[in-house]
Amino acid sequence: MLDLTKVLPFMRYRMHCVVLSALLVLGSVIAIAVNGFKFALDFTGGTQVLLQYQQAPDLEQIRQTLEQAGFPDNEVVSLGSDTNIQVRIQNADGSEETEQAAGETAARVAAVLADSSPNQVTLAGSSFIGAQVGDELREQGIMGMLVATALLMMFIALRFQFKFSIGAVLSLVHNGIITAGFIALARIDFDQNVLASILGVIGYSLNDTVVVSDRVRENFRLLRGVEPERIIDTALSQTLVRTMITVMTTLLVLFALLFFGGPVLYGFSIVLIVGVIVGTYASIYVATSTLMFMNLSKEDMMPPVKAKEELDALP
Amino acid sequence: MLNKYPLWKNLMVLLMVVFSALYAAPNFYPPDPAIQISYDRGVMDQIALDKATAALDADGIAWFGADIESNGVGLIRLRDRNLQSRAQQLISVALPQQYIVALNLVPTTPPWLAAIGGSPMPFGLDLQGGVHFLMEVDTDAAVTKQLNDNVATMRNLLREERIRYRPPVELDARQRINLRFLDEESRSRAIEALRDGFQELTFSTENQGSDFLLTYTMPEASIAELQKYAIQQNLTTLRSRVNELGVKEPKIQQMGPKGILIELPGVQDTTRAKDLISAVATLQFHLVADLGASPASTLEYDFEGAPVRINEEIIVQGSSVTSAQPSIDPQTSLPQVNIRLDAQGARQLNEVTRVSIGKQMAILLSESKTRSVTKANPDGTLVTTAEPVVEERLISVATIQSALGREFRITGLSSAEANDLALLIRSGALAAPMIPIEESTVGPSLGQENIDAGIDSVLVGFALIVGFMLLLYRVCGIIANIALFFNVLLIMALMSIIGATLTLPGIAGIVLTLGMAVDANVLIYARIRDELLQGMSVARAIDAGYDRAYTTIVDSNLTTLIVAIILYSIGTGPIKGFAVTTVIGILTSLVTAILISRALINFLYGGKGVKRISIGMKMPTTA
Numbered sequence: 001m002l003d004l005t006k007v008l009p010f011m012r013y014r015m016h017c018v019v020l021s022a023l024l025v026l027g028s029v030i031a032i033a034v035n036g037f038k039f040a041l042d043f044t045g046g047t048q049v050l051l052q053y054q055q056a057p058d059l060e061q062i063r064q065t066l067e068q069a070g071f072p073d074n075e076v077v078s079l080g081s082d083t084n085i086q087v088r089i090q091n092a093d094g095s096e097e098t099e100q101a102a103g104e105t106a107a108r109v110a111a112v113l114a115d116s117s118p119n120q121v122t123l124a125g126s127s128f129i130g131a132q133v134g135d136e137l138r139e140q141g142i143m144g145m146l147v148a149t150a151l152l153m154m155f156i157a158l159r160f161q162f163k164f165s166i167g168a169v170l171s172l173v174h175n176g177i178i179t180a181g182f183i184a185l186a187r188i189d190f191d192q193n194v195l196a197s198i199l200g201v202i203g204y205s206l207n208d209t210v211v212v213s214d215r216v217r218e219n220f221r222l223l224r225g226v227e228p229e230r231i232i233d234t235a236l237s238q239t240l241v242r243t244m245i246t247v248m249t250t251l252l253v254l255f256a257l258l259f260f261g262g263p264v265l266y267g268f269s270i271v272l273i274v275g276v277i278v279g280t281y282a283s284i285y286v287a288t289s290t291l292m293f294m295n296l297s298k299e300d301m302m303p304p305v306k307a308k309e310e311l312d313a314l315p
Numbered sequence: 316m317l318n319k320y321p322l323w324k325n326l327m328v329l330l331m332v333v334f335s336a337l338y339a340a341p342n343f344y345p346p347d348p349a350i351q352i353s354y355d356r357g358v359m360d361q362i363a364l365d366k367a368t369a370a371l372d373a374d375g376i377a378w379f380g381a382d383i384e385s386n387g388v389g390l391i392r393l394r395d396r397n398l399q400s401r402a403q404q405l406i407s408v409a410l411p412q413q414y415i416v417a418l419n420l421v422p423t424t425p426p427w428l429a430a431i432g433g434s435p436m437p438f439g440l441d442l443q444g445g446v447h448f449l450m451e452v453d454t455d456a457a458v459t460k461q462l463n464d465n466v467a468t469m470r471n472l473l474r475e476e477r478i479r480y481r482p483p484v485e486l487d488a489r490q491r492i493n494l495r496f497l498d499e500e501s502r503s504r505a506i507e508a509l510r511d512g513f514q515e516l517t518f519s520t521e522n523q524g525s526d527f528l529l530t531y532t533m534p535e536a537s538i539a540e541l542q543k544y545a546i547q548q549n550l551t552t553l554r555s556r557v558n559e560l561g562v563k564e565p566k567i568q569q570m571g572p573k574g575i576l577i578e579l580p581g582v583q584d585t586t587r588a589k590d591l592i593s594a595v596a597t598l599q600f601h602l603v604a605d606l607g608a609s610p611a612s613t614l615e616y617d618f619e620g621a622p623v624r625i626n627e628e629i630i631v632q633g634s635s636v637t638s639a640q641p642s643i644d645p646q647t648s649l650p651q652v653n654i655r656l657d658a659q660g661a662r663q664l665n666e667v668t669r670v671s672i673g674k675q676m677a678i679l680l681s682e683s684k685t686r687s688v689t690k691a692n693p694d695g696t697l698v699t700t701a702e703p704v705v706e707e708r709l710i711s712v713a714t715i716q717s718a719l720g721r722e723f724r725i726t727g728l729s730s731a732e733a734n735d736l737a738l739l740i741r742s743g744a745l746a747a748p749m750i751p752i753e754e755s756t757v758g759p760s761l762g763q764e765n766i767d768a769g770i771d772s773v774l775v776g777f778a779l780i781v782g783f784m785l786l787l788y789r790v791c792g793i794i795a796n797i798a799l800f801f802n803v804l805l806i807m808a809l810m811s812i813i814g815a816t817l818t819l820p821g822i823a824g825i826v827l828t829l830g831m832a833v834d835a836n837v838l839i840y841a842r843i844r845d846e847l848l849q850g851m852s853v854a855r856a857i858d859a860g861y862d863r864a865y866t867t868i869v870d871s872n873l874t875t876l877i878v879a880i881i882l883y884s885i886g887t888g889p890i891k892g893f894a895v896t897t898v899i900g901i902l903t904s905l906v907t908a909i910l911i912s913r914a915l916i917n918f919l920y921g922g923k924g925v926k927r928i929s930i931g932m933k934m935p936t937t938a
Contacts, residue, residue, distance in 0.1 A: 048570055060762040078758035079447060080400040086757070099572065129576065130550075130569030144885035148878045155877055159870055168874075193820040196893040199882070200827060203875045203897060207831065210871035211838065242841045245787065246834045249780050253830035256776035257823055262768035264441070264761060265823050272827065 028181020
């Protein structure tokens, strides 16, 4: 068990971590700039193909055949009866949303599927389909993020202190950029689930940051005549066990989803795994280092102190 | 007592557990595929229902439990989902056209659970599929409407500028606007006057006999642009309508140049969904015609049994209505709709009503819906076609008492009509009418293997958390796990109550919430261990542990909660869904980790003189 008197010197290595974080953020920005995001069917739209089978086909086999033929992002469902199959796929890169492009893609799909099984299949129709996520998501999403950040800063400034809100937002941006960088680097299909997982990372790391900040605030009030660096080190040491246990339970779930969850949950879980690890690191170093660089002092923490706290002071 | 809850707190915990168990329960009963039959003039009758079941029997389709529900809709449950479409067509043929036949999935919630408002969460399109509508947008109608609006504006402008023209100004069959003048000068002035407002149109001049002709046409590029805009506008409107219907996680996307594809998971009332999706409701404000006005510029409608003539000219277009809220008139207790206009509409209405006090104003509601009609061909094949139904009626004729402004109310509607009208107006107008050209059920987009893998991984994840907590905190770990179990029930109960749709990533999100939810208990236990190490007694350590962890838990959860609520209020679609799950997860975690775990700890370790607590650490040997 962690001894309370044993304080690990986290902040001694803060410059190393500044360099590490800077490199990670820079690398992520480059990855995003070079690779871009590989947006999935939800965001891009593509082609819808209607197929009529003689006998009810195995949908899973159709999905696999399409994947092998170069259509990894496909959606195969039965429509009305189990011999009517609707396939949705992305068009080849750069091709436009026209009926002609859709027709060509549909012909390829039908040919690939006809070759792969003895079950007779006819092409019953094709059409291009637009994005499922409207443009309004982009605009409102960005607006939402900005408003959320502003209110978040206000709340933390109110509950803690202004310097804490800078730290929390820096760590939030840090985690967001690195997670997005990973998505670009690993060329993960950017679908709505991956979008949700980025939001999940933000929620998780925010929670972690506040827990640490909470202990820092408490220690500033309890420990008199101690250097800020040591106060932060103490807070980090005290919360370390909890940080580790929580990150472990979360990672346990995520690894279960990654290993057993199949392709649907793959992007969702791997993005969260990377994000949660980055978020844990950030909750230890990014927010707290920011406090150190802004010279958080006892005076900053003074006004809200109440008389009750005196009684709880360490002997 | 330090670690005793007062009776009311224990009762509250118990009540919460019972509540969550009850409202989560309906999710354990799978729904039946069914055919829904509604009569468009009221309540469904037994004779029609018997005809429908006879049609199924004749074709050998197995059914059970044909009933008329309390909302006046007939339901016939089927054994086989694959036969649902065929059954729908057969019944459509067997019944007269006033009966609307739709596909449905009926929850099998036991009556006593349904009686207290329990209902299951519908499964998403990925897990269970749903209903599928393909609508064709009549983009030509959008172009015609735009041109007709232009005609009206041109007429007004010419009148204002006192330029004499030869009526009528109208759209010809080739979508051209023809204006005729008596001399060259009037035509030049007209071109000048119309220069600014109609830049998307091109004009040409021609002399026909004694007429000086001015013709405006819309170039191909503008038409294409307008059609594209109509589709986009309809998509946006549909997204907000489906949202208003309370259907979560729908798929709405453009398909082909004129199609819009709508897929809804587990819709309860498909007929209403379809009506509301395709309905175009527009309100138009007209003055009632003066006696002896020319029939050419007036229209006649029936109002409460008597004919009323109104001026063809529209004072305010429906597109000026910015909000519509149904409410009840406190004096008469009759339903009404409160209407708000935009600045332009308010000005127009004010200008007209100011000089027309004492005259009558009429509000015309035009609703176009589309009904699909199935007929049997002579060769026995069944064909389903869509037929538009347009209903135009005056909903109010009232004497103008004073100049009207931005806000006013409309009365004279039934309660249901007021609600639907408000919904349609609120969700925005469709830029062009739509015709459903295809209705069908759609199977799940995930294969059974993928669903199984997803569910397995979720169970494994849950088992791992439980095992880990047990290993780490022993008896206290069991308590945390019990709290976690109730957390799951409570999440299910709340999601069922708000009618959230369950998708595989949604389920994964819930487990992730659980992984993070143990955080609260971890924080508490870490504090209790700290206090024990400091030499506090078990009783005091428990109390202090909960007390001190409390601020941390509240602060951290409140921060995340704020972000989630903002994302909910501003975000759309998937962001909104994610925000809802997060908000529910935070609330249930707070309740279960703090309240329920405390109640259990109190129960086990709340007695006098407790010396030991099993929290995964050696008890320090202080006296």
